[in-house]
Structure formats: C-alpha cells, structure tokens
Amino acid sequence: MGLTGLEIFKQLPKTNCKDCGQPTCLAFAMALAGGKVSLDQCPHVSDAAKEALDSASAPPIALVKIGTGENAIELGNETVLFRHDKRFEHKTGIAVSVCDTMSADEIAAKVDQINKLVFDRVGQTHKVNLVAVGNCSNDAGKFVEAVKAADAKSVFPLVLMSEDPAAIEKALEITAAKKPLVCGANAANLEAMTNLVKKFDVPMVVKGADLNELAALVEKVVGMGHKQIILDSGAREVNKVLADQTQLRRQALKKFRPFGYPAIAVADNKDTFQAVVDAGVYIAKYAAIVVIDSADPADVLPLITLRLNVYTDPQKPIAVESKIYEIGNVDENSPVYITTNFSLTYFCVAGDVESSRVPGYILPVDTDGISVMTGWAAGKFTPEKITELLQTSGIADKVKHRKAIIPGGVAVLSGKLQELSSWEVLVGPRESAGIASFLKQRWL
Amino acid sequence: MAVTIAKERWTSKVNELVLGAEPNAIKVGGDGTLPFLFFEGDMPNRPVVALEVCDMEPADWPDILKDAFAGVLGDPVAWAKKCVEYGADLVCLRLSSAHPDNKNASPEDCAKTAKAVADAINVPMIVIGCGVEEKDAEIMPAVGEALAGKVALLGCATPNNYKTITAACMVSGHSIIASSPLDINLAKQLNILITEMGLAGNRIAIDPLVGALGYGIEYAYSIMERSRLGALTGDKMLAMPVICFVGQEAWKAKEAKASRDETPEWGDQARRAILWEVMTSTTFAQASGAIFVMRHPDSLKQFNAHVAKMMEPVKY
Ligand code: B12
C-alpha cells in the first residue's frame, strides 16, 4: 500500500524495453503506483524485486476470512487509526460464546437464541457473526460434543476455543469444511496447533502473554507457512486491552509485520453489564472480533448499533430513495407524512408510523441524506422542495384529502409551505415517537 | 522479540477547567494524551458525571427515569439533593420553565431556583437555560449573579447569545459552555469570540451537541477525536474540555423508551435503556469527553465503575 512510483521504479530492470506497453520503466512504475497496471505485466522483473514489491504493497493489515456461505465474514484490511482519516473497512465480528460444561440441550437453546440476534436498522439487517464454543471443562470429549451440538444448530461460523490440540483436531474433523476459527495457539502448543490449522486450512488465533511474546509467536507461525492469523495480546482487562489494541493498530500501520493481522478481544468481565460496556470499547477501538457471553438482545442491540455507527463511512450518509412509501394497508384517507431521506430519519418515522397501527404514506424529501434539523439548517429541507415532492410524486392521486404532516422541529415551515403547495399543513410532534398520540388528537 | 512501543510525542495539553469553589472544587481536562493512553501522557482528571435536574416536572421522561426520582420531580432542591446522594460529581440544573412555551419564567424566578439548589448541595453546579437563545441570554446574567462565588458552569452559549452569557460569567466568576453543532470550525470560532471578550480559555467547555448511540453518535465521536488531536498538537482554540449532554439524547431514543411489550425482540427495557445511556457516554469517553450530563443514577454508577478501571494506568 502506498508505494510511490519512485520506490517501485528502483526495483524495475530500467531497460525501457516497452514490453509492458508503457514507454519507459518509470512510466510503468507510475502507472503501477496509481493502480492502473499490475506488476505481472512486466515480464522482466526479478523474483527478488517481485517479492519486495508484493510485500511492500500488501495492505498493512491482512484480510482474514472465517466461515463459508452467506454468513462468512472478512476481517482486516484496515488502513487508518481514526475513522475520520478515511473509514473503518470490515466491521467487528461479534462472537457469542457457549461453554462445553453446558448440556447439549442448553447449548442448542442458547445457539437458537444467538441465531435470532438479527436486527433491522436503517433498512439493513444487522446480526452477530460467530458462535464461540469454549472448552471450559478442559475435557476433549466434552468439547467435541459441544462443538457438534453448536454446529448442528448454528447458522453462523464457529470459533473453536480450546488450547488443547487433541480437542481441536477432533473438532476440526467435524467442522473444518465450514472454515471455523481456531482459538488457538499459544507458546505451549504453537507447533501442534499450527500444523493442524495448516492441514485443515483454517484461520487461527495466536495468543501471546504480552505484545513481545505475541510478535515472536506470530513470526514462528508465519515461518511455518501459515498466514491466516488473528492476534490476541492476552490482555483481558479493559484498560489493558485498549492499550494493546492501540499498539497493535499503530504498529500494523507502521508496517511492523508480525502485527499486520486483525485482532480479537474477549469481553469476559465477570460483571455482565460491564462486559457489554467493555465490548463497546473494543468495537470502537480496533478489535476485529469481540467475544461476548451474553445472548440477551438488550445487551447485543447496543453493541450492534455502535458497530453500525462506528463503521459508517464518514464520507457518505446512508440515504433512502425519495419516493412514496406505503406503510400498512393504505387507502385514500390515510395520513401523509413529510420527512427527509436520511435513512436514520426515514426509518425512525417508518417504525413509528407502523407502531401507530394507522396505515400511512411517507414522503422523504431528498436532502442528500441528512436529518430534519440539519437539512433545514442547510437549506435542503425547504417549503419549495416539499411542494415539489407533493406535486410530482403522485401522492395527490392516492389520497382524497390535502393534508400533510410535517416534523414538529420545522414548524416554522408551515406557513410558507401551505401557501406554496395549497395543502393544509399539520405540524406533527418533534419526535416521530409521538405520532401515535398525535393521530389520536388530530387525525382520527 | 522486543516490540518498540509506538508513542506519540504530543506538544500540548487540554486546558484544566475548575468547577465549583473550595472545598468542593473539582477539575476536569488537563489531558496530555488521547483518552486513557497513559503510556504516552498524563490524564490527571477522570471524566466526571453531572446528573440532570429540571426546574419543572419533565413531561416526556419514561417511567424508568421518573421512578429513580419518585417524590422529588416537582422540587428541584430535593431532586438535586437526591442526585448528590446518588453520587453525582455535579448537578446540572435545566431551567425549562423559562421557555416561552412553558411558564416563561422570569430571570428573577430562575435565579431564585438556581440559588436555592446551589445552597442546598455541596457539589459544583452546571446551569443551562431553556434552549431558546434570546431567553437564555436574558436569564443567565441574573442566574450568574445569584450564584456569584460558586464558580458554576453556565450555558449554553451560541453565536447569537454568547455576549451576554460571557459577560455574566466574567462578572460573577463562572465558566461557560460554548455550543456548536458538530462542526470543528464553528466550535473554534465561538471559542475565539468568547476569549476575545476577555474570558480565559480555561473557563470554557466545548459542547459539540452530541447525538446518542444510533442517532448520530459517529459524528460527535469523530468531531471529538479531531478536536482532541487539535488540542494535543497546539491548537489553543480547541484545547477546551468537552461536555456531552448524553442524558437528553439517550432518553429520546426509541431503544430507551420502548417497553418490552412494544419491542419484545429487544429484550428488557430497563437494561437496554441504561446501556443506551452508558454506552453513549463510554464511547464518548474514548473520544475525549470530560463532563457527562446524564439522567439515570444507575447509568452514573455503571459509567463510574467503567471509568475507574480505565483510569488504572497501563504503561509499557
Ligand atoms: C448528526 C448531525 C449533523 C451531521 C449530519 C448527519 C446527517 N446525515 O444528517 C453533520 C455533522 C453533517 C451536521 C451538519 C450540520 N448541522 Co447538524 N446535527 C446533527 C445532530 C447531532 C443529530 C441529527 C440527527 O441525525 N438526528 C437524528 C435524526 C433521526 O433526527 P431527525 O431527522 O430530526 O428526525 C427526528 C425528528 O425530527 C422526528 N421526525 C422526522 N421526520 C418526521 C416527520 C414527521 C411527520 C414527524 C411528525 C416527525 C418527524 O422524528 C425523528 C426521530 O425522533 C443534531 C443535533 C441533535 N443532537 O439532534 C445537529 C443539528 C441538527 N445540526 C444543526 C446544524 C445547524 C448543522 C449545520 C448547518 C451546521 C454546520 N456545522 O455548518 C450543518 C449543515 C450540514 C450541511 N451543510 O449539509 C442544528 C440545527 C439547528 C436548527 N435548529 O436549525 C442541530 C439541531 C444542532 C443544534 N442544536 O444546533 N449535523
């Protein structure tokens, strides 16, 4: 990543033979730096130069895949420390754990609950990503039974959490085809674990007692020829995890190769509330995977929401199309709501119209995906634009009445809007949550 | 294998803001590092929590909130004492009754309430108006005078009303909350205007008008990270500690307000609602928030437990 043309040029044969289709080696180097050509288009580049260029142009954090099929996830490829520098690329995988001290039925029940941790937000589906099976019993046989039970139920890929190579081997024999994450290797079992994950071709967590040991272990694993690695600095207390995760990310961006992999954080605080809070810190601060114990939606919803927010591309707000939306069984008497096309705004309103149980039409004005008050302040949510939408969307053919409900926050628009559109303007509540009671007083 | 720890060498610090008068004064800010990264700088003061008190019974609070203050919601003095009992570092009095749509309370009435509350508690005060800029400009001089000597934090100042509020702070020895809508340049501009009137930079708190988890938290998060980076690299007009009005935002969220019956797939309402307020706060703490204005006592308790852990320095 980010090699300059001159840095690349140094590695080329400098013969200007034109076989690559470029007039000179320098021109080729510039085109390569700009991503317009690929290195293999030069037939004369030496193997040594190829390797140097490949590794220098590799992203600072490797891409690692877990699972197969529609619930597979990709982690890594991050390029920044702060989301405002560009954006965070691959959102944190949330793993919910079960333990092999639970009975097969208990495991099945909890995995069922985990499968249901799917939430609709701003028109997208958001869910947890992994089921982590813990070898809490330290018994290989029990672990394999637990893995079987979880594997049978789970729609998500598994994390096999055992440091016993014998247990992992048996578990991989059952599940390897679904590409689970092995968690994992440490100083004591490094060789055996690495041989297993190589044999089954699955990703693996490497855990050090601290950052120094972690770097040494990763080098060994890479030396043995395995590169699907997830880092674990061994820290479990939130203050230490923050420090270590910050170091891992900073060092990766400085191209310290042993730390050029995604990292995992385990939120195992004994206080179950604090564990959720800790997990929130890990989502904001660089963890590629966070392991939690709770499958309670009250705990998981805030984490999933935080992840959505932190990983939103700062350069583009999520927007919906500006058109007529019908909520429920609308008819010619149904109310008409005006809002903006910022998806958060739209889905707040849509959710509240739905829970009012009165079918309605929603017309989001195209404000370039910004909220009601922001749109108003920026001159993008104006009486003119609302009028245009009322006149061109076709809503006048769908309803007999001529009443439009606007957000309470922009009550000041009502006079001008009424004048321009000749629709009667009803000022709704400030928060869309008040729509149900507003309807009772003003509509029905 | 020895890893060379990556440490930034920051050249500047966040201002230290003093709230309240001795012996009850507390300090916020003073950071010479990104939040909680003790391996490269100091964070001399932990983030603090103010609990919110309203001068009239709030109409839109869900029961979970009201239950925590049962019996005192109509009485700001009793309510404030309750906040102190719950462990609040500060009390934030919101003068809603001044709003023209509410009681349109006079500056004198507001000042009286503020004084009664301040005299009843031994923690520093934040006093904010009703959010109508002109009205807040009318009431703050009276409130400031009534609290002279208490070294309170008054707000919220905007480009339209900062002059009177700044003057009030200067005359009566208070500090000011400077509000700007999620824009680093607007925040700077307002700080420049305020300091040009003669109020010292270490008597300002930046209010970036935060949104809650799920409702724009990411904008405030990035603005706060950027202003902290500015402060650490020498921008004096961004070196003010940040105040986050989390309670008012978090308790507007549907996720905090909807009962289990309305949204069974979201789990228990109380747990979810408290998490909403706490996680909005702890996330902002990672981005450099210094003063957190919250509503629920359980949120305060959970936030403080988390912060106590974060304040244990990790050094390499
Ligand atoms: C995030 C944010 C931004 C983001 C925009 C993100 C986006 N995609 O919209 C950014 C940083 C870009 C931004 C910029 C600005 N912002 Co801004 N921003 C906010 C913030 C923090 C949250 C807005 C938000 O997302 N709310 C959540 C959504 C869901 O709310 P909503 O759209 O209003 O919808 C709710 C209600 O209106 C209602 N509702 C919606 N539709 C309907 C329909 C009906 C029929 C009904 C009944 C109800 C209803 O229900 C919804 C849920 O409760 C608010 C302050 C705050 N804490 O609220 C300021 C705020 C909106 N911003 C403000 C301003 C002034 C600006 C700027 C002009 C300032 C500047 N920095 O230059 C710019 C303009 C941007 C531009 N030129 O394009 C002001 C507006 C002030 C005013 N009263 O006019 C606010 C209120 C801050 C403040 N207190 O000063 N902002």
Ligand code: SF4
């Ligand atoms: S093919 Fe290779 S050696 Fe020939 S000009 Fe292109 S870059 Fe240079």
